[in-house]
Structures are given as C-alpha cells and as structure tokens.
Amino acid sequence: MxxxxxxxxxxxxxxxxxxxxxxxxxxxxxxxxxxxxxxxxxxxxxxxxxxxxxxxxxxxxxxxxxxxxxxxxxxxxxxxxxxxxxxxxxxxxxxxxxxxxxxxxxxxxxxxxxxxxxxxxxxxxxxxxxxxxxxxxxxxxxxxxxxxxxxxxxxxxxxxxxxxxxxxxxxxxxxxxxxxxxxxxxxxxxxxxxxxxxxxxxxAKSPLAVRIGKAMVYRQLGMPLPQAYEYAAGVMAENMLTDDVSEGIDAFMQKRPAQFRGK
CATH class of the missing domain: 3.90.226.10 (2-enoyl-CoA Hydratase; Chain A, domain 1)
Structure with a gap:
C-alpha cells in the first residue's frame, strides 16, 4: 500500500x-x-x-x-x-x-x-x-x-x-x-x-440548482448581452420545472426547511 x-x-x-x-x-x-x-x-x-x-x-x-x-x-x-x-x-x-x-x-x-x-x-x-x-x-x-x-x-x-x-x-x-x-x-x-x-x-442548497448554475455562469460569460439573457432565460425556465424548485417554494411558504432531492 x-x-x-x-x-x-x-x-x-x-x-x-x-x-x-x-x-x-x-x-x-x-x-x-x-x-x-x-x-x-x-x-x-x-x-x-x-x-x-x-x-x-x-x-x-x-x-x-x-x-x-x-x-x-x-x-x-x-x-x-x-x-x-x-x-x-x-x-x-x-x-x-x-x-x-x-x-x-x-x-x-x-x-x-x-x-x-x-x-x-x-x-x-x-x-x-x-x-x-x-x-x-x-x-x-x-x-x-x-x-x-x-x-x-x-x-x-x-x-x-x-x-x-x-x-x-x-x-x-x-x-x-x-x-x-x-x-x-x-x-x-x-x-x-x-x-x-x-x-x-x-x-444545504439544491444540488441540481448548483450544478445548473455553475454551468450556466461560465457559459454565458462568452456571450453578447442579448444572447446571454436569452440563454439564461431558457436555463431558468427549465430549472423552474424541477422538483427541487417546487419543494423549495413550498418549504419557503410553509416556513420549514427544504428537503432537496436533486431532481
């Protein structure tokens, strides 16, 4: 060894x-x-x-x-x-x-x-x-x-x-x-x-959101401003459809800790 x-x-x-x-x-x-x-x-x-x-x-x-x-x-x-x-x-x-x-x-x-x-x-x-x-x-x-x-x-x-x-x-x-x-x-x-x-x-955050976010941040850096916003809007819309966002919003409204599952 x-x-x-x-x-x-x-x-x-x-x-x-x-x-x-x-x-x-x-x-x-x-x-x-x-x-x-x-x-x-x-x-x-x-x-x-x-x-x-x-x-x-x-x-x-x-x-x-x-x-x-x-x-x-x-x-x-x-x-x-x-x-x-x-x-x-x-x-x-x-x-x-x-x-x-x-x-x-x-x-x-x-x-x-x-x-x-x-x-x-x-x-x-x-x-x-x-x-x-x-x-x-x-x-x-x-x-x-x-x-x-x-x-x-x-x-x-x-x-x-x-x-x-x-x-x-x-x-x-x-x-x-x-x-x-x-x-x-x-x-x-x-x-x-x-x-x-x-x-x-x-x-403590959604693992899916963090992964989505890191990839998005670096990709948009090389884009012109209008293209960056168009790309970011699409990424954010897809992110909104995930289970973690539903759980996160429900937890926020119910004043409880979110239980993120990475989906």
Missing part, C-alpha cells in the same frame, strides 16, 4: 465532499508533469460523479503551490514541442476545474505563485489564510506568465492583473480579496472553519 508521501494528490471523500490535497510539500507543491497528471485524473473522475457536491483543493507543507516545476522544465531546454505540450496540459487542467460540474474551493495557505496562482484563479471560490501571498512571478526569471494570465484576467481587473504580471511582486491575502482573486482571508487557525462554512452553505 502506498504511503501518503508517495501519492502526489491525496483524495479524501466525506459524504458528498471531496478534498484533493497537493502532496509535494518539500517541493512547495510544484506542478511537475506527474502532479499535473494526478490532478487531471482526479478532475476527470469528478465529471460523472453524480453524488459529488463540492471539491476542496488544498495543499500540504509550507506553500499552496509554487507553480511549474522549473527544475524539471530545465531538463528540456530548447525543446519547443515539450513546452507547448506542458503548457497545453496545464491549460487543460485549469479548464477541467472550471468545467467540474460542482463548485471547487481553493483552500490557500503560504504562497501561491505563477501556475499556483493560476490554480487559485481557476477555482470557483477561494478562502485564504491572512498570511497567504500571491504572485505571478515568471517575469522574474524572464518568462511572462502567459497561461496564468488567462485565469488571472478573468478574476481581477486588467490593470491589477497586468501589474502583477509585469512586476512579479507578491500581493497579500487582503489585497487578493480586494482585487477579487480570493473570496475571504481569515486567520490561519480559522482557515478550515471558514472553508467548512462555505462548503456547508453550498451543500
């Missing part, structure tokens, strides 16, 4: 909540090729998991994630095809997080840099320890963080994102909240409690 130190991504399931924990603490959870593959396999497995309600993405050690494994990348110096494939695989993983049918919450401590910051930006929600720091620091070694920029500019304003990208400077957890990269920053010893509170709030 493998020891935890041999498993790059620890998966722990409690009921309908899956916690995925990055497990390369001595390497600051850098995204090696094997780590990317391990994370990809986990998110691939989420696609058809009808009992899943929430995924929490956490990490062991002193850092959340230090980005790509630069030491491994240097062993392929001059190999453009290798780098194209590596960054494409990373992009696929980030899209799989967005495409995961249930909310994904980043639980962030320590530092999240470069592709590690991209991981945070790709999650639907993020809660950070107030001592956490964030950067897209590739520019410091002459590499513009182009793929992290895709996720970052979809979370924070362009000027704030560009400043991070061209300076490589860290921002604090409080600044990350102000800029929209993170939902909440809490004292270190309250991090698990804050994540659990968010998980509990989501799990």
């Amino acid at each position: 493998q020891e935890p130190s041999d498993v790059l991504v620890l998966a722990e399931r409690h009921g309908d909540v899956l916690t995925l924990t990055l497990n390369r603490p001595d390497q600051f959870n850098a995204l090696s090729e094997a780590m990317l593959d391990a994370l990809q396999a986990q998110f691939d497995g989420c696609r058809d998991d009808t009992g899943l309600r929430v995924v929490v993405l956490a990490a062991r050690g002193r850092a959340f994630c230090a980005g790509h494994d630069l030491k491994q990348m240097r062993t392929h110096e001059g190999d453009a095809d290798y780098y194209r494939d590596l960054f494409a695989r990373c992009g696929r993983l980030m899209q799989s997080i967005v495409g995961c049918p249930v909310p994904v919450i980043a639980r962030v401590h320590g530092t999240a840099t470069a592709a590690g910051c991209q991981l945070v930006a790709s999650c639907d929600l993020a809660v950070a320890a107030d001592t956490a720091r964030f950067a897209v620091s590739g520019i410091n070694v002459g590499l513009f963080c182009s793929t992290p920029a895709v996720a970052l500019t979809r979370n924070v304003s362009l000027k704030n994102a560009f400043e991070m990208l061209v300076t490589g400077q860290f921002i604090s957890a409080a600044q990350a909240v102000e800029r929209g990269l993170v939902n909440h920053a809490v004292p270190d010893d309250q991090l698990d409690q804050a994540v659990s509170g968010l998980v509990d709030a989501i799990v």
Whole structure:
C-alpha cells in the first residue's frame, strides 16, 4: 500500500465532499508533469460523479503551490514541442476545474505563485489564510506568465492583473480579496472553519440548482448581452420545472426547511 508521501494528490471523500490535497510539500507543491497528471485524473473522475457536491483543493507543507516545476522544465531546454505540450496540459487542467460540474474551493495557505496562482484563479471560490501571498512571478526569471494570465484576467481587473504580471511582486491575502482573486482571508487557525462554512452553505442548497448554475455562469460569460439573457432565460425556465424548485417554494411558504432531492 502506498504511503501518503508517495501519492502526489491525496483524495479524501466525506459524504458528498471531496478534498484533493497537493502532496509535494518539500517541493512547495510544484506542478511537475506527474502532479499535473494526478490532478487531471482526479478532475476527470469528478465529471460523472453524480453524488459529488463540492471539491476542496488544498495543499500540504509550507506553500499552496509554487507553480511549474522549473527544475524539471530545465531538463528540456530548447525543446519547443515539450513546452507547448506542458503548457497545453496545464491549460487543460485549469479548464477541467472550471468545467467540474460542482463548485471547487481553493483552500490557500503560504504562497501561491505563477501556475499556483493560476490554480487559485481557476477555482470557483477561494478562502485564504491572512498570511497567504500571491504572485505571478515568471517575469522574474524572464518568462511572462502567459497561461496564468488567462485565469488571472478573468478574476481581477486588467490593470491589477497586468501589474502583477509585469512586476512579479507578491500581493497579500487582503489585497487578493480586494482585487477579487480570493473570496475571504481569515486567520490561519480559522482557515478550515471558514472553508467548512462555505462548503456547508453550498451543500444545504439544491444540488441540481448548483450544478445548473455553475454551468450556466461560465457559459454565458462568452456571450453578447442579448444572447446571454436569452440563454439564461431558457436555463431558468427549465430549472423552474424541477422538483427541487417546487419543494423549495413550498418549504419557503410553509416556513420549514427544504428537503432537496436533486431532481
């Protein structure tokens, strides 16, 4: 049986909540090729998991994630095809997080840099320890963080994102909240409690409505305004026909807790 130190991504399931924990603490959870593959396999497995309600993405050690494994990348110096494939695989993983049918919450401590910051930006929600720091620091070694920029500019304003990208400077957890990269920053010893509170709030809602809603939000983002409203109206009309909405409205009028069944 493998020891935890041999498993790059620890998966722990409690009921309908899956916690995925990055497990390369001595390497600051850098995204090696094997780590990317391990994370990809986990998110691939989420696609058809009808009992899943929430995924929490956490990490062991002193850092959340230090980005790509630069030491491994240097062993392929001059190999453009290798780098194209590596960054494409990373992009696929980030899209799989967005495409995961249930909310994904980043639980962030320590530092999240470069592709590690991209991981945070790709999650639907993020809660950070107030001592956490964030950067897209590739520019410091002459590499513009182009793929992290895709996720970052979809979370924070362009000027704030560009400043991070061209300076490589860290921002604090409080600044990350102000800029929209993170939902909440809490004292270190309250991090698990804050994540659990968010998980509990989501799990209390209709699982069908949450899945419908996540897919709808991301799909409409790329649409012109009239098309987005037309699409949203259709989704909402279909949602109204579900048993969960009938139960939810009845429960509201009867002043009792709703008993959602995901139908």
